[in-house]
Amino acid sequence: MKKSNSILNLALVAGLSFSLLACGNSKSTDHNDDNTEHDHSGIDHAAEHKMPDGSVMEMSENKSISQLIDQYLAIKNALVQDDSKAAASAGQKLAEEASSIDVNTFEVSKQPEIKEILEVVKEHGEHIAKSEMVHQREHFEGMAKDFMDILAITGTDRTLYQQYCPMYNKNKGGYWLSDSQEIKNPLFGSKMLTCGSVKETISMK
Amino acid sequence: MWFGERNHFNEMKKWLKLSLWIVLIVLVGIQFVPVQRNEIKPVTNADFIEHYESPIVIGNIIRASCYDCHSNQTKYPWYSNVQPIGFLLQNHISEGNSELNLSEFGLLSNRMKRTKLKSILSQIDNDKMPMPSYLFLHSEAKLDSLKKTLLVSYFDSILVDIDR
Numbered sequence: 001m002k003k004s005n006s007i008l009n010l011a012l013v014a015g016l017s018f019s020l021l022a023c024g025n026s027k028s029t030d031h032n033d034d035n036t037e038h039d040h041s042g043i044d045h046a047a048e049h050k051m052p053d054g055s056v057m058e059m060s061e062n063k064s065i066s067q068l069i070d071q072y073l074a075i076k077n078a079l080v081q082d083d084s085k086a087a088a089s090a091g092q093k094l095a096e097e098a099s100s101i102d103v104n105t106f107e108v109s110k111q112p113e114i115k116e117i118l119e120v121v122k123e124h125g126e127h128i129a130k131s132e133m134v135h136q137r138e139h140f141e142g143m144a145k146d147f148m149d150i151l152a153i154t155g156t157d158r159t160l161y162q163q164y165c166p167m168y169n170k171n172k173g174g175y176w177l178s179d180s181q182e183i184k185n186p187l188f189g190s191k192m193l194t195c196g197s198v199k200e201t202i203s204m205k
Numbered sequence: 206m207w208f209g210e211r212n213h214f215n216e217m218k219k220w221l222k223l224s225l226w227i228v229l230i231v232l233v234g235i236q237f238v239p240v241q242r243n244e245i246k247p248v249t250n251a252d253f254i255e256h257y258e259s260p261i262v263i264g265n266i267i268r269a270s271c272y273d274c275h276s277n278q279t280k281y282p283w284y285s286n287v288q289p290i291g292f293l294l295q296n297h298i299s300e301g302n303s304e305l306n307l308s309e310f311g312l313l314s315n316r317m318k319r320t321k322l323k324s325i326l327s328q329i330d331n332d333k334m335p336m337p338s339y340l341f342l343h344s345e346a347k348l349d350s351l352k353k354t355l356l357v358s359y360f361d362s363i364l365v366d367i368d369r
Contacts, residue, residue: 038336084340117316119316138324146316
């Protein structure tokens with residue numbers, strides 16, 4: 001009797017730990033949500049920069065976009081050096097940065113587009129954070145257009161160069177942004193470090 | 206000496222029996238742990254195939270090869286009721302759905318649609334999807350070279366349409 005009791009107990013404990021595991025999973029996702037909400041503390045900060053007439057100081061927007069550009073360039077530099085790990089951690093930061101930016105600090109008419117761009121940038125960042133290098137490069141290349149688009153709206157805090165390598169993706173070509181005119185190809189890395197040319201210069205307004 | 210060995214043998218037998226019982230009871234026990242399932246929702250206009258009015262042939266391929274993990278229309282196999290297989294399956298399905306849910310594709314922004322389509326294309330093109338572990342039990346989901354070409358050119362055409 002005693003033995004069957006202890007067995008029953010064991011089964012109960014096993015069952016419980018399984019259900020706890022399941023709960024743990026759902027909790028961890030909740031936690032992530034909390035985190036993003038937490039990141040919104042930056043909102044209040046940015047809101048302080050609002051002018052009395054409701055318009056927003058350029059500085060506050062550019063600060064957040066600055067950090068976005070920083071992380072983009074960090075991914076680029078990592079991929080130039082074939083450093084998948086560094087690219088992943090910069091990708092993670094990029095995703096965090098993208099979700100922490102408060103869209104409300106931008107001009108109302110531009111908000112929907114900025115919101116969409118940031119969602120996509122976050123998506124790319126998350127994939128770069130968890131993928132192998134080929135996949136990281138795909139997402140990095142995919143982001144170039146989104147960055148061009150957001151910079152066209154927000155402006156940039158530094159001169160950037162849109163660069164192009166015609167050989168990427170089975171000769172379909174691929175773009176990236178760099179803060180230096182010199183070509184260091186992040187789409188191929190050491191395999192073809194100098195393939196590419198500057199297509200466009202994005203300068204500060 | 207002989208007596209001691211026998212005692213030892215009996216002891217081992219006892220433990221073996223006990224551990225087999227434990228394994229059995231745990232296996233039976235986990236059958237009762239509820240698994241959250243992918244809710245099967247009615248097909249809406251946001252559904253990829255509806256949204257783009259995909260040709261029937263294409264729609265059938267997409268449904269057979271993608272929809273179990275990338276839509277709200279999962280067809281659960283009987284063994285999904287057997288644990289722990291069901292847990293593992295559900296894990297895969299939830300993960301797949303969070304990456305891409307074709308049942309809600311129409312709700313995405315054009316920019317996000319473009320991003321997702323590019324990923325879809327590269328995954329199919331590089332034979333990363335459907336996953337080999339899935340194809341092991343779902344031979345009907347396999348994309349032979351004809352189906353692959355069809356899908357790639359179809360997704361490509363949608364991508365071009367969005368860019369336009």
